[in-house]
Amino acid sequence: MQKQLKKAKAVAVRINGLPRDLTSIDSLEEGTLVEAITFDSEEGKEIYRHSTSHVMAHAVKNLFPEAKVAIGPAIEDGFYYDFDIGRTFTPEDIAAIEKEMEKLVRQNSPIVRKEMSKQEAADFFTEKGEPYKVELLAAIPDETVTVYEESGFVDLCRGPHLASTGRIAAFKLLSIAGAYWRGDEKNKMLQRIYGTSFNNPKDLKDYLNFLEEVKKRDHRKLGKELDLFSLSENVGGGLVLWHPMGALIRKTIEDFWRDEHQKNGYDFVYSPHVGRATLWETSGHLGFYKENMYSSMEVEGQEFYVKPMNCPFHIEIYKNRLRSYRDLPMRYAELGTVYRFERSGVLHGLLRVRGFTQDDAHIFVAPEGMEQEVIQVLGFVVRMLRTFGFEEFTAYIATKPEKAVGDDRMWEQATQALRIAADKAGLAYEMDEGGGAFYGPKIDIKIKDALGRLWQCSTVQFDFNEPERFDMNYIGVDNQQHRPYMIHRALLGSIERFFGMLVEHYAGAFPLWLSPVQVSVLTISERHADYARSLASALGARGVRVETDLDSEKIGNKIRKSTIRKIPYSVIIGDKEASENAVMLRRRNGENIGPFGVDELISFLLEKINSREVRT
RNA sequence: GCCCAUGUAGCUCAGUCGGCAGAGCACAUCCUUGGUAAGGAUGAGGUCACCAGUUCGAUUCUGGUCAUGGGCUCCA
Numbered sequence: 285m286q287k288q289l290k291k292a293k294a295v296a297v298r299i300n301g302l303p304r305d306l307t308s309i310d311s312l313e314e315g316t317l318v319e320a321i322t323f324d325s326e327e328g329k330e331i332y333r334h335s336t337s338h339v340m341a342h343a344v345k346n347l348f349p350e351a352k353v354a355i356g357p358a359i360e361d362g363f364y365y366d367f368d369i370g371r372t373f374t375p376e377d378i379a380a381i382e383k384e385m386e387k388l389v390r391q392n393s394p395i396v397r398k399e400m401s402k403q404e405a406a407d408f409f410t411e412k413g414e415p416y417k418v419e420l421l422a423a424i425p426d427e428t429v430t431v432y433e434e435s436g437f438v439d440l441c442r443g444p445h446l447a448s449t450g451r452i453a454a455f456k457l458l459s460i461a462g463a464y465w466r467g468d469e470k471n472k473m474l475q476r477i478y479g480t481s482f483n484n485p486k487d488l489k490d491y492l493n494f495l496e497e498v499k500k501r502d503h504r505k506l507g508k509e510l511d512l513f514s515l516s517e518n519v520g521g522g523l524v525l526w527h528p529m530g531a532l533i534r535k536t537i538e539d540f541w542r543d544e545h546q547k548n549g550y551d552f553v554y555s556p557h558v559g560r561a562t563l564w565e566t567s568g569h570l571g572f573y574k575e576n577m578y579s580s581m582e583v584e585g586q587e588f589y590v591k592p593m594n595c596p597f598h599i600e601i602y603k604n605r606l607r608s609y610r611d612l613p614m615r616y617a618e619l620g621t622v623y624r625f626e627r628s629g630v631l632h633g634l635l636r637v638r639g640f641t642q643d644d645a646h647i648f649v650a651p652e653g654m655e656q657e658v659i660q661v662l663g664f665v666v667r668m669l670r671t672f673g674f675e676e677f678t679a680y681i682a683t684k685p686e687k688a689v690g691d692d693r694m695w696e697q698a699t700q701a702l703r704i705a706a707d708k709a710g711l712a713y714e715m716d717e718g719g720g721a722f723y724g725p726k727i728d729i730k731i732k733d734a735l736g737r738l739w740q741c742s743t744v745q746f747d748f749n750e751p752e753r754f755d756m757n758y759i760g761v762d763n764q765q766h767r768p769y770m771i772h773r774a775l776l777g778s779i780e781r782f783f784g785m786l787v788e789h790y791a792g793a794f795p796l797w798l799s800p801v802q803v804s805v806l807t808i809s810e811r812h813a814d815y816a817r818s819l820a821s822a823l824g825a826r827g828v829r830v831e832t833d834l835d836s837e838k839i840g841n842k843i844r845k846s847t848i849r850k851i852p853y854s855v856i857i858g859d860k861e862a863s864e865n866a867v868m869l870r871r872r873n874g875e876n877i878g879p880f881g882v883d884e885l886i887s888f889l890l891e892k893i894n895s896r897e898v899r900t
Numbered sequence: 901g902c903c904c905a906u907g908u909a910g911c912u913c914a915g916u917c918g919g920c921a922g923a924g925c926a927c928a929u930c931c932u933u934g935g936u937a938a939g940g941a942u943g944a945g946g947u948c949a950c951c952a953g954u955u956c957g958a959u960u961c962u963g964g965u966c967a968u969g970g971g972c973u974c975c976a
Contacts, residue, residue: 372904461971462903469973473903476971504968508911517949517967576975622976627901628967630974640976743976778976809933836933844937858935870936 293483294320295328295451296444303327305397305444323483333358335395335446336455336481337365342437343384344369344477347377353439354416354465354474361491362480366463368416373460373475381477382457392450393435397443405429405440412438416465454488455481458495497735503787504633510792510849513634522631522638524780532800532829534783538619540671540896541643541776548664550617550645555597557621561587567596568753572722576624594620595747595772598646599754607758612768613649613657619779620644634784641779647771648751650758654769655701658744661773662709662727665742668775669731672786673795673898676732679711682719689723690748698746698769699725723749733789741777741785746770793850793872797896802889804851805832805867806842808858815862819855819882826886828893847872852900855885871900 297304298319321328337356340363344351348369356365367373373381400408402421408431409417417440421429432441434449446452457479465471482488499505507513512530519525526534542552561580564570569577573592580587591597598616607614621641630636649657666677681702684695702725706713711729720726724746730738747770750756757765776782786794796802803823805816816832823830831851833842839856846854855867867885869877880888892900 459970460904463972464902467972469902473972475904478971515967521967624975627974629901629903629972631968636975642976741976774976776976781976806936808935811933836931838932838934838939839936840934841938842936847937854936856936860935868936874937876936 288320293322295323295446295483296321296331303331303444305395306447307394307397308444330358331444332446332452332483333363333481334441335449336452336479337363338395338432338434338437338439338441338445339385339388339449339452339455340381340457340477340479341365341367341439342388342434343381345437346384346388347380352414352416355420356439362458362478364463364476364478366465366474366476368465368472368474372462373477375460378457378460378477382455385455385457388435389449389452389455391435392448394448395432395434395445397445398431398433399428400431402427402429405431408438409440451483452481453483454485455479456488456492494735498737498788501735501788501791502633503635503784506787506792507633507784512787515633520638521628522626522636524634524637524639529800530783533786533794533798534779536798537776537779537783541619541668544664544668545617545645548660550615553598553601553616553618555594555601555618555620556591557623558588558590559596561589563596563600564589566753567593567599567750569593569596576626578623578625590623591620592622592624594618594622594642594644595646595750595770596754599750599756599770602648602756603754607648607768609650609758609760609766612758613647613653615645615647617643617645634780637778637780640781642774643776643779643782645773647773648756648758648768649771650760650766651697651769654698654771655704657771658701658705659708661744661771662705662711665729665744665773665775666709666711669729669742671896673789674731674733677711678730678732678738679706679713680716680719680728680730681706681713682716682721682726682728684725685718685720685722687722688720689752694748695720695725698748702727702744721745723747733785734791735788739785741782742773742775743777744771744773747772793852793900795896795898796852796889796900797893799850799852799900800829801831801849801851802829802893803831803853803855804842804846804849805830806839806846806854806856807832807834808839808856810834810836812857812859812862815857819857819867822882823886823889826890828886828889843870847874853889855880 294306296306297308298321299308299316303321321331323329323332334357337358341353341356344367345353350369352368354366354368356363402424406418406421409421420440430441430443431438432443432445457477459478461476461478462473463476465474480491482491507530510529511527512533513527514525515521515523516525561570569592577592578590580589601616602614619641621639623639626636626638631638647657669677681699683699688695706727726743726745728740729742730740732738751767751770756768758768760766805820807813807816813834816834820830820832833845835842843854850872852872854870856870857867861867866879866881869880869885871877
């Protein structure tokens with residue numbers, strides 16, 4: 285069996301369904317079911333990286349005996365370990381720690397599991413001067429705990445672990461950051477070191493390359509390079525300035541969004557940016573959302589608040605007159621800009637801002653129409669996201685939490701509608717039991733980008749709270765008053781975040797239909813300027829976004845400038861083209877498509893633009 | 901908000917152990933009219949993030965503020 289496990293490159297085993305150390309098979313009875321856990325599984329990675337974090341802690345203790353160790357779990361893509369060292373780690377420290385870790389790995393010490401009573405362990409760690417471990421122990425309910433030892437370094441740990449330190453084939457320390465003890469800002473700030481490990485050097489290298497690629501695609505970097513947007517300290521943190529190039533992309537997204545909503549039965553509304561305090565009291569925002577709202581302003585003795593959400597306004601429009609079941613479902617859509625207070629430390633480019641535009645809509649629907657409506661919404665979501673070039677989605681359905689408004693029947697009915705709708709839309713989904721907001725169940729959709737990263741954009745949420753608070757009604761067939769169901773939904777989420785994600789997904793090279801400049805006209809020499817101008821106006825007249833480069837530069841220089849700006853197509857014109865009323869067409873990837881007549885060029889481009897072709 | 905780091909020309913970054921600051925790219929002008937990722941010359945650009953303090957003198961030292969980055973926490 286030892287051999288088999290070795291052959292399978294097991295990092296640990298599962299015995300009777302429970303993860304165990306490899307060494308634990310020595311004391312097994314005949315016939316026990318043993319499964320190998322390998323690095324390929326999530327569980328295997330976790331064990332592997334957890335062991336790496338122990339080795340890192342050992343290295344830190346070797347180099348800084350005064351350091352106190354806190355916790356060091358595996359996380360997605362790696363691990364971390366928190367230390368209390370009384371100062372910050374420097375990059376030099378990290379290099380030294382890596383070196384020390386290499387030494388420990390080379391020593392290939394066995395990692396040995398030991399059981400002790402809780403009291404023994406507490407005494408042991410107290411004596412060792414490890415108060416954090418003692419505190420952790422106090423929270424463990426069991427009487428017996430396990431510790432793991434490798435060449436003298438002992439750590440409290442449930443395990444399992446790799447059999448020996450030599451099994452760690454490739455690791456890298458990635459970053460240093462402050463982190464509160466147990467994630468609570470009232471506690472002491474510890475020093476956290478992040479790292480990752482893999483079971484072969486190539487995979488580590490691939491992962492590091494992935495991190496490089498992530499850096500290259502960073503929307504903040506590309507946003508600057510492509511002149512899409514900026515943030516100014518004179519304006520304030522988290523408040524976005526859209527430059528012409530970014531604004532053009534945004535407009536294209538919004539135009540498309542509006543057209544699709546119109547086709548899908550939505551009505552457009554507009555609402556103000558501020559509203560009276562009484563409105564927010566009625567909606568409940570001043571009760572449960574106040575910490576995210578900007579402080580009030582006083583106008584002629586009345587309090588006003590900047591809106592953090594659009595819903596109360598849409599509800600007011602609904603309530604402006606008596607509604608009949610014949611009016612339902614009503615779908616009010618608005619690209620509504622909202623402002624939410626975010627703590628300064630969490631702001632991040634376009635992905636986390638203080639002012640953003642939701643592609644919001646509120647749907648008011650009779651209970652009997654609710655399921656059909658949700659099915660339609662999810663289908664709409666998927667079609668919309670596909671157009672932007674996303675193919676893989678996962679949905680998360682969040683159900684009733686402990687504290688909630690609305691009766692169980694409503695929750696059950698709405699949750700069931702979400703399930704059915706997800707099935708019909710062909711969405712794989714996971715249940716997030718008890719994860720709903722207090723006012724209703726919801727379904728969030730995560731999309732996978734070009735690098736395989738997941739982003740949450742779309743959300744469809746039931747709201748049992750506001751129809752009640754605003755006393756919303758409609759007259760049914762029975763001539764009685766009924767309460768409508770209300771659904772909040774956003775497909776892109778926030779335009780800012782969606783845009784930031786698109787920049788990263790496409791690495792700034794947008795598909796033709798979204799590109800702010802679709803074609804650049806490059807002249808070989810100045811005598812082609814007139815032809816370039818007439819060509820540009822012919823393209824412009826057909827709605828193609830075009831620029832000319834008439835500089836007295838060589839063609840290589842103009843191609844370079846056009847390529848750096850990631851303009852999808854360049855047309856090159858010289859004597860030959862001018863005399864034949866033609867162009868030479870070139871893709872931004874360097875591919876030369878060949879000579880085109882002017883009309884041929886226009887129909888070639890329009891075909892791709894109008895079909896919103898993702899691949900350019 | 902908290903911890904740490906950072907803030908010098910439009911961008912990327914040097915530099916000043918306290919004595920009125922520099923490169924490359926971009927920009928402007930001129931020369932060049934060249935066929936697929938950088939032709940050449942010249943020039944203009946900075947209250948060294950902001951506000952105080954120490955000092956004969958602060959971009960440099962000290963304190964504060966703001967912003968940005970990496971985290972903690974939270975979310976669209």
